[in-house]
Amino acid sequence: MLMWVRMAPPLPLIFFLLMIHGVSSAGWSVSYSPSHICALKDSTVIMRCTYTYPTGHQIMKVFWTKESIKGKEPPDLSEDPEYSQRLQYLGDKQQNCTVRLSHVTLKDSRMYYFRFITDKDMRYTGDPGVTLTVTDLQVESPERVTEGDSVTLRCKSSCALTDRATFIWYRNSQPLTERRDRNNELLLQSVRREDSGRYSCAVDGHTHISPDVQLNVMYPPVKPVISISPSGVIVEGDSVTLNCISDSNPPVEISWIKGGTIVGSGRIYNISKISSDDSGEYKCKSINEHGEKYSDTVTLNIMYPPRSVSVSISPSGVIVEGDSVTLNCISDSNPPAEISWIKGGTIVGSGRIFNISKISSNDSGEYKCKSINGHGEKYSDNVTLNVMYPPRSVSVLISGSGVIVEGDSVTLNCISDSNPPAEISWIKGGTIVGSGRIFNISKISSDDSGEYKCKSINEHGEKYSDAVTSNIMYPLMNVSVSIIQSGQTWGGDSVTLNCISDSNPPALNFSWFKENETSAVGSGQSFSALQSGRFYCQAHNQHGSQRSDAVTVTVHHVAGGNVIVITAASGGLFFIIFIIIFILFIM
Structure with a gap:
């Protein structure tokens, strides 16, 4: 210990004091216990101290200082603003010089000295003093830890704490109550991902907690x-x-x-x-x-309205009456759409499949399907069902419902229901007389009269119409007289003449005339001639009248009776007949 004396003592005393420089000198001493203190930051430190001085001295002032400067009075810590509120002197002015310093900081780390002054103006400082080291706590942790490893965390300080310490561990600011180790280590065996977190440590009984250290436990992904x-x-x-x-x-x-x-x-x-x-x-x-x-x-699962709506037809080729036909509505939508089938403007079915068994021509037409769900609707394009079938309902229609008169222009129309359209041929009797749906006869004549029918044929079959009769009306022609009885006729008998005519309608009125006479000599189709002369007939219908050529009736008188000879009116024939009659008469 060093002692400074304000008043210079005699030389032998100075020499003596220099010789005993140290803890004590001639009854002057300061003793620190311990001389080195390791204290935790923010803790309270008690620096224990005792001192002695020679008899005859009375202590006037005691204080602690952080400086020991020769030739200069050191400052009193109790008067230092940094210490005044934290420093408490616990000793007395006799022997005890213990002091308490609270809330120590890292800056408080240094050597501290006790100094006292006696009534004889003797000043003494305990040098060397007590060394205070203030330490922080730090958690030592491995940088990378993999799940399943064993891990040791250490709570470290820069010096060994003077006071016996029990360490407390925290994870995420929560104390690990199950781990109150007396040493400064925390052992985590077979570390888990749940052990990840911010770890810190503290000393039991102290408020200071170390800075957090992140324990980063590596582990593979859990199932995403x-x-x-x-x-x-x-x-x-x-x-x-x-x-x-x-x-x-x-x-x-x-x-x-x-x-x-x-x-x-x-x-x-x-x-x-x-x-x-x-x-x-x-x-x-x-x-x-x-x-x-x-x-x-x-x-x-993406919902969307119907789209790409179309219709497929099975079979896809030619459809013949009686076939089974299936229409399929192809629609892309989510959720699946409800399907309805429309022919023209009429709903004719529902469901994705529309089946027509034994299809008929009545089923021909344009079809489309309507696809609808909760997000919208869409129609397909029209498809046409063209049902093929053989000819049927074949009939002949004659233009003009009235009377057909010779010389008229007449049209026969073959009406035929078929698909595809049929080829038409016209038959009169058993002879083909024309082709095509229309058969036209210009300037019709009686030769054109007869029964006509048309034949309708396509690749699926053929059919004939019923026969229709072409009844041509024409005026009288080829009127002639025929002799019903000829040869030799005796007196009192007669010769019957018959009037033959060609007309349509047939002649209903006949008149008989004798040449060179204006009045008729008879009527009706037959006429009995009783006398010689040239006779002819005239036939009548609604289209006119025509007379025949005259025939000659000659009556010869013979004994016992008359012989009537009828001869033709034409010259050559009349001569021949006359010769024959003459020969017969001679005989």
Whole structure:
């Protein structure tokens, strides 16, 4: 210990004091116990101290100082603003010089001295003093820890604490009550991911807690989970977000897979204006250096209105009456659409399949299907059912419903229902006389009279119409007289003449005339001639009248009676007949 004396004592005394420089000198001493103190930051330190001085001295002032400067009075810590509120002197002015310093800081680390002054103006400082080292706590932790490892955390200080210490551990600011180790180590055996967190340590009984240290436990991804937003019905055109949630350390890389194809990366997979092409099964893959995991698949079921609506026909070729025909409405929609079938403007069926068994020509026409769901509706284009069938309902129509008169122009029309249109031929009797749907006779004559029918034929069959009769009206012609009885006739007998005519309608009125006479000599188709002369007939119908050539009736008188000879009116024939009659008369 050093002692400074204000008044210079005699030289032998100075020499003596210099010789005993140290803890004590000639009854002067200061003793620190301990001389080195390691204290925790923010704790309270008691520096224990005792001192002695020679008899005959009385202590006037005691104080602690942080400086020991020769030739200069050191400052009193109790008067230092940095210490005055924290320093408490616990000793007396006899022997005890103990002091208490509270809330120590790292800046308080230094050597401190006790100094006292006697009534004889003797000043003494205990030098060397007591060394105070203020330490902080630091948690020592490995930088990287993998799940399953054994880990030791250490609570370290820059010096060994003077006071016996019991360490307390905290995780995420919560005390680990099950771990109150007396040493400064925290052992985590087979570390788990739940052990990750901010660790700190403290000394029991002290408020100071060390800074946090993050224990980073590495582990492979847990099975990821996908969330979909929006979570309800997704309609074409919506914006859809898939979020891959995966717990791992370090953070994982995320990739998105649709089917077997990678379609994106990152935790968020966004589809703006989603379409039906985006429908399907998605999953995410979560990977880091410790492993990888796949999520379960989620299905994006995109709703959209009907589109691409069309109709297919089976069989696709020629459809013949009696076939079974199926119409199939092909419609792309989600959810599946309700289907209705329309012919013209009338609903004729429902369901995706419209079947017509034993189809008939009445089923021909334009068909379309209507596809509708909760998001919209759409019509297909029209398709035409063209049902083929053999001719039927074949008939002949004669133009003009009145009387056909010779010389008229007459048209026969063959009416035939068939598909495809039939080829038409015209038959009179058993002879083909024309072709085509229209058979025209210009300036018809009686030769054209007869029964006509048409034959209608296509690749599916043939059919004849009923026969119609062409009844041609024409005036009288070829009027002649025929002799019903000829040869030799005796007196009192008569010769019957018959008037023959060609006309339509037949002649109903006949008149008989004797040449050179204006008045008729008879009527009716037959006439009995009783006398010689030249006779002719005249026939009448509504179209006119015509007379025949005259025939000659000659009556010869013979004994016992008359012989009537009828001869023709023409010259040559009359001569021949006359010769024959003359010969017969001679005989």
